[in-house]
Amino acid sequence: MNQLDFTFSDTIAGYVVDHDRAADTFSLRTSDGRVFTVRLKDNTYAQMVRNLGEPYADATGPIREMLVPGRYLYTYGVYYPEQGAFTFEAQFVVFVGRKPDEYAFERQDWWIRQIEQLADFYVHAQFGDGTIDYRDYRTTISLTGEKPTDHFRQETDTISRLVYGLASAYLLTGVDRYLEAAEKGTDYLREHMRFYDADENIVYWYHGIDVHGRREDKVFASEFGDDLDAIPAYEQIYALAGPIQTYRISGDPRILKDAELTVDLFDRFYLDAEQGGYFSHLDPITLGARSESLGENSGKKNWNSVGDHAPAYLVNLWLATGEQRYADFLENTFDTITEHFPDYAQSPFVQEKFFEDWSHDTSHMWQQNRAVVGHNLKIAWNLMRMQSLKPKDAYVRFARTIAEHMPAAGGDAQRGGWYDVMERALEPGQERYRFAFHDRKAWWQQEQGILAYQILHGVLGDEAFLRHARESSAFYNAFFLDHDDGAIFFNVLANGVPYLLGTERLKGSHSMSMYHSGELCFLASVYTNLLITGAPLDLYFKPLPNGFVDRVLRVSPDILPPGSVELTAVWIDDEPYEDFDREALSVKLPDTQRRPRVKVRLTPTKVPARGTP
Amino acid sequence: MTVTDRVEQGVTIVAIEGELDGKSAPEAQQAIVPLVPADGKLLIDMHGVPYMSSAGLRMMLLLYRQAVAKGSVVALVGLSEEIEDTMSATGFLDFFTVVGSVASGIELLNA
Incomplete structure (x- = not known):
């Protein structure tokens, strides 16, 4: 075996145990209970975690x-191998409050x-400071927000995802320019990316278009290696994400029609009516899921095709409409996941790739017998949402099992x-689950961890879940925010x-x-304020x-435990308004031909037992 | 549904005869794809196609993409009014070059 007899830099996350002023060291207990001694240097500096848009907040002076x-x-800091162990000397410290x-x-x-x-x-980045015109939109933008000069692709899904973020930003802030951008993006998707199939009376969405001046080339089937010349379910699913989040605000019946x-x-076409679940790909000509032309994707099911409906659009579609059809779809989705995904x-890690008969597919393309950590966390998060719509012991058991396994299996204590992405199984002689490609951490998987443990705590009350939620959120806010160029880093190293x-x-x-x-900001606002700290939250519509049927605007921000939140105030065009159901x-x-701006205040009914700032 | 092909003045002309629907469109695609030239010119003659369902539309779109991927240029000739209307309404017509006759198609693709 190798010996570590060299210096290296790394991060330690943990809770202060004690501080030895004489030795100028402190000890830190990690999330899983191991204790490390940290030596301060005379040039160790410290900073406060800060939000995007906030100036650097130095904490070097009061560090001790x-x-x-x-x-x-x-x-x-740096580990120095000496005297049979490692001395750790801190280069810097980040405080979270x-x-x-x-x-x-x-x-x-x-x-x-x-x-x-x-x-x-x-x-x-996409539109500058002038008119919002989606002909200017490009899927690819650089670290600093610049657009490429030699790449003109507009992917349906990335417009939809941007629209989702912008609509969420309007819901939280009421800033009209965000809604304008969300609505123009939704219109653009409808006009340029949608295919209405008159023969079948269905809608599907192009993969994207290439813009060449005023000319556009439609790209019908996917051009990505995993999905080549097929219509993957996840693209159709995510095509709805942005429009449906916008529908919650506007009630635009054209969006609802496209969604239906x-x-x-x-x-x-995607549903397997006999054995349940949804297939992952369709043949673009026959719309069949079992066509030979689909190659490795023929007759397959996976997390995305079975489960991603819920977070991408289905929960929001149900929140906005209250339609039983979507509640049933949600229940069927989570029953299917609960039945087939556990493999403890x-x-x-859950099993997330399947053949048609639900036998396990452990050799598919790059996925092999591998686990996506974020998918496990996403299942736990969404099971807890579903639990507040139709409670079942099986949902709670499964979500708890995931929550209890993940910190050791997919987290970095x-x-x-x-x-x-991790290997799901240990090879002989291995004691730790292997990283499939690298030990980096992607932004979206952090989101799943934050939301999963926030809602697990919010619904079930366990303090351990709150601790994991805070640790997840702390890591994201300490390391993923790009304070120099704006927005969020895609990936960070393990440290x-x-x-x-x-x-x-x-x-x-x-x-x-x-x-x-954007989803993280929206739902972390909801869960933090309404389920954890007990603070009110305002939303804008x-x-x-x-728009909405019978002029009923549904304002529940997510599927929350029944009775946990009340609607305590409503303003229409800044005037108090009384016609609402608490x-x-x-x-x-109101029965009006104008388009009112509706602000609502949601207030949690229970004051949390613990004190939080 | 039958597919025939010939070459005139360097242009591959593929003629389709019969309805293009959910059943025949996959067969048409299988027959036509091997005929698509590399770095060539393709004229699809649709005079003999009285009806095209959405499956036919999707087939045309894939065919177009595969031709472009091979570096070929594509034109359509002989669209019935109904098919042209359908292609126009779905936005498919925008990225096909449509010509009035086989001769004008050959001339355009060789221009």
Whole structure:
């Protein structure tokens, strides 16, 4: 075996145990209970975690006074191998709050300010400061927000994902320019990316278009290696994400119609009516899921095709409409996941690739017998949402199992944060699950960890879940925010240092487009305020005169435990308004041909037992 | 549904005869794809196609993409009014070059 007899730099995340002023050291207990001694140097510096848009906040002066027991912090430094062990000397320290028990990102407006910064970055990068015109949109944008001069692709999904982020930003801030950008993006998708199939009376969405001046080339089937010449379910799913989040605000019946016809596509062509679940790919000509032309994707099911409906659009579609069809779809989705995904006799990770008969597919393309950590966390998060719509013991058991396995299997107890893709099984002689490709940490998987443990705590109350939620959120806010160029880094190294190479350097790409970062801000605002700290939350809507059925605006921000939140005040065009249902979380809109701006205040009914800032 | 091909003045002319629907479109695609030239010119003659369902539309779109991927240029000739309307309404027509006759198609592709 190798001996580590060299110096190296790394991060430690943990809780201060004690501070030895004489030795100028302190000890730090990691999330899993191991204790490290940290030596301060005379040039160790410290900073406070800060939000996007906030100036650097130095904490070097009071660093020693702040080392009080129980405080959570990060320290980055150098390990020196000497005297049979390692001395760790701190280069810098990151504090997550001014007070010992404070977590800055639990401030009422933390995530609201963050989404405002994100929306400003993306609107400026894509459209400048003038007219918002989606002919100018490009899927690819650089680290600094620049557009390429030699790449003109507009992917349906990345527009939809951007629209999702912008609509979420409007919901939290009421800034009209965000809604304008969301609505124009939704219109653009409808006019340029939508295919209405008159023969089948369904809608499906192009993969994207290439813009050449005034000419555009439509790209029908996917051009990505995993999905080549097929219509992958996840592209159709994510095509709805942005429009449906916009529908929650506007009630635009054209969006609802497109959504209904796309759900028809899922139910008539992707659904496996005999064995349950949804297929992952369709043949673009026959719309069959079992065509030989699909190659390795023929007759397959996976997490995305079975489960991603829920977070991408289905929960939001149900929230906005209250339609039983979507509640049933959600229940069926989570019943299917609960029945087929657990595989704990074999692995701490769920099984997420399947053949048609639900037997396990462990040899598919690059996925092999591998686990995506974020998918495990996403399942736990969404099971807890579903639990508040239709409670089942099986949902809670499964979510708890995931939550209990993930910190050791897919989390980094030493430095904080969540890993990416892992091998699901140990090979002979191995004691630790292997990283499939690298030990970097992607932004979207951090989101899943934060939301999963926030809602697990919010619904079930376990303090351990709150601790994991805080640790997850701390890592994201300490290391993923790009304070120099704006928005969020795609990937960081295990130690939290940004990884800025290749496509992972980009702020806009096939993978990244303000969807996960915006979703995190929106739902972390909801869960933090309404389920954890007990603070009120204001949301903004702008319904069209011919929008919501019966002029009923549903304002529940997520599927929350029944009775946990009340609608305590409503303003229409800044005037107090009384026609609302406090418990049903709905507003009876005035009968008007104008388009009112509706502001609502949601207030948690229970004051949390613990004190939080 | 039958597919025939010939070459005139360096242009590969593929003529389709019969309805293009959910059943025949995959067969048409299988027959036509091997005929698509590399770095060449392709004229699809649709005079003999009285009806095209959305499956036919999707087939045309894939065919177009595969031709472009091979470096070829594509034109369509002989679209019935109904098919042209359908292609126009779905936005498919925008990226096909449509010509009025085989002769004008050959002339355009050789220009």
